[in-house]
Amino acid sequence: xxxxxxxxxxxxxxxxxxxxxxxxxxxxxxxxxxxxxxxxxxxxxxxxxxxxxxxxxxxxxxxxxxxxxxxxxxxxxxxxxxxxxxxxxxxxxxxxxxxxxxxxxxxxxxxxxxxxxxxxxxxxxxxxxxxxxxxxxxxxxxxxxxxxxxxxxxxxxxxxxxxxxxxxxxxxxxxxxxxxxxxxxxxxxxxxxxxxxxxxxxxx
Numbered sequence: 001x002x003x004x005x006x007x008x009x010x011x012x013x014x015x016x017x018x019x020x021x022x023x024x025x026x027x028x029x030x031x032x033x034x035x036x037x038x039x040x041x042x043x044x045x046x047x048x049x050x051x052x053x054x055x056x057x058x059x060x061x062x063x064x065x066x067x068x069x070x071x072x073x074x075x076x077x078x079x080x081x082x083x084x085x086x087x088x089x090x091x092x093x094x095x096x097x098x099x100x101x102x103x104x105x106x107x108x109x110x111x112x113x114x115x116x117x118x119x120x121x122x123x124x125x126x127x128x129x130x131x132x133x134x135x136x137x138x139x140x141x142x143x144x145x146x147x148x149x150x151x152x153x154x155x156x157x158x159x160x161x162x163x164x165x166x167x168x169x170x171x172x173x174x175x176x177x178x179x180x181x182x183x184x185x186x187x188x189x190x191x192x193x194x195x196x197x198x199x200x201x202x203x204x
Contacts, residue, residue: 092200099193102129112177149192
């Protein structure tokens with residue numbers, strides 16, 4: 001979860017630093033240009049240079065300023081697109097790893113029985129995986145398929161949890177855990193994890 005929500009500060013720093021450098025370069029370059037223009041104007045008045053020289057330098061300076069501003073804006077736009085893709089890819093990878101962890105919960109309890117201690121450990125691990133998925137802000141996800149992956153994965157874990165909270169059937173679910181609960185849950189989780197990977201590859 002921190003991997004998903006904590007990236008905003010890092011991405012802001014990546015954007016802010018080059019922007020400040022660009023502004024600094026534009027200010028210094030503009031100041032240097034106007035020093036040159038002023039010097040040429042002075043030499044034109046004293047007769048060292050033709051009077052037209054100052055006007056030409058001002059026109060060239062204005063053109064260079066426009067080109068510099070366009071270049072900086074274009075570079076920042078490209079950098080923003082690239083950073084957005086990297087951020088989205090990181091979210092896809094983080095989400096696929098969370099779902100992979102949820103899968104590992106079912107694998108690690110493959111030898112489930114009607115032993116209440118084993119069932120309690122499974123419920124604890126299941127709750128931990130569910131909490132990880134609950135911490136994901138759906139509005140921060142860049143693709144509808146990722147939102148669906150989170151929602152489906154949450155529902156899969158909820159369904160498994162409900163089965164083991166019914167005191168009337170908890171023992172039978174424990175005995176038939178692998179074939180009755182785990183296989184179906186793993187198939188659904190695997191499908192959602194593969195969807196996350198596809199989104200990641202598509203955005204690269």
